[in-house]
Amino acid sequence: MQQKTNPPAADIPMGAEGVPVDETERLIASDKVEGTPVYNLQGESIGSIYNLMIDKRSGQVCYAVMSFGGFLGIGERYHPLPWKMLRYEPRQGGYVVDLTREQLEGAPSYGRDEAPWGDPEYGRSVYGYYRIPFYI
Amino acid sequence: MQQKTNPPAADIPMGAEGVPVDETERLIASDKVEGTPVYNLQGESIGSIYNLMIDKRSGQVCYAVMSFGGFLGIGERYHPLPWKMLRYEPRQGGYVVDLTREQLEGAPSYGRDEAPWGDPEYGRSVYGYYRIPFYI
Numbered sequence: 001m002q003q004k005t006n007p008p009a010a011d012i013p014m015g016a017e018g019v020p021v022d023e024t025e026r027l028i029a030s031d032k033v034e035g036t037p038v039y040n041l042q043g044e045s046i047g048s049i050y051n052l053m054i055d056k057r058s059g060q061v062c063y064a065v066m067s068f069g070g071f072l073g074i075g076e077r078y079h080p081l082p083w084k085m086l087r088y089e090p091r092q093g094g095y096v097v098d099l100t101r102e103q104l105e106g107a108p109s110y111g112r113d114e115a116p117w118g119d120p121e122y123g124r125s126v127y128g129y130y131r132i133p134f135y136i
Numbered sequence: 137m138q139q140k141t142n143p144p145a146a147d148i149p150m151g152a153e154g155v156p157v158d159e160t161e162r163l164i165a166s167d168k169v170e171g172t173p174v175y176n177l178q179g180e181s182i183g184s185i186y187n188l189m190i191d192k193r194s195g196q197v198c199y200a201v202m203s204f205g206g207f208l209g210i211g212e213r214y215h216p217l218p219w220k221m222l223r224y225e226p227r228q229g230g231y232v233v234d235l236t237r238e239q240l241e242g243a244p245s246y247g248r249d250e251a252p253w254g255d256p257e258y259g260r261s262v263y264g265y266y267r268i269p270f271y272i
Contacts, residue, residue, distance in 0.1 A: 021248070021249070021250070021251040022187070022251075024251065024254035025254070026191060026192060026193075026256070027189045027190060027191060027192065027198055027253060027254075028189070028192050029187045029189055029190075030169075030170065030187045030189075030190060030197075031166075033166075033190070034166065034167060051165045051166045051168075052166035052188075052190075053163045053166075054164055054165075054166060054169070054188075056163065056164050056224075058196075059220065059271075060194075060195060060196055060197070061166075061195035084195065112157070113157070114157070115157040115158075117160065117163060118160035118161070118162075135195075
């Protein structure tokens with residue numbers, strides 16, 4: 001391997017030219033999205049991205065699942081959010097969603113032992129709650 | 137939390153009804169895809185899924201990036217594969233792609249310090265190599 005004269009910071013994967021290897025202007029890596037903090041418009045932390053649920057056939061991200069609360073997974077709640085709701089804000093280093101705490105409390109969510117999105121109607125209800133056209 | 141009478145296996149996240157919480161018939165979690173082994177039609181191991189590159193605007197998975205070879209990341213090669221090439225085979229517990237070792241050797245790939253897919257033309261060349269219509 002060629003010796004690099006300008007080593008990257010340890011916590012940000014960088015290419016030889018100092019370009020992040022897990023993101024471009026257009027694309028982002030799934031494992032970079034996972035764990036990213038989520039804030040509301042007031043700058044309050046409302047959770048972090050737990051994982052993405054992907055439509056197997058089309059490869060379309062159906063939801064970004066935001067986790068919030070709990071301790072070591074116990075008591076944690078999972079909020080599926082339509083992908084289009086996420087807007088990355090570099091200054092905060094996280095996603096910003098236009099969602100008050102009150103809206104979030106009434107939003108579809110589930111506990112760690114539940115998997116309600118196996119039901120296609122659940123998907124519609126999630127998109128319906130956020131008034132975003134269902135992805136399919 | 138309610139006491140469960142039938143605890144799930146430790147390594148497979150299961151819901152209270154014994155349903156996997158990271159997959160349904162239709163959807164699969166990003167962090168379940170990551171790390172999944174990949175085989176060719178001859179049953180040979182050709183790598184594992186490293187991560188997914190997602191189009192930020194549309195939420196469409198552009199590539200599944202397969203990693204192969206190397207040790208602790210050194211010398212490892214990354215092969216971007218169009219999502220549609222992946223077919224999950226439950227008996228093997230991994231994805232099967234119709235790709236010989238020879239085809240793979242000639243396929244677009246990059247090292248750990250490179251991020252060539254920032255160039256949209258690279259994306260077209262990847263899809264072109266596999267003779268799959270470009271995703272956009």
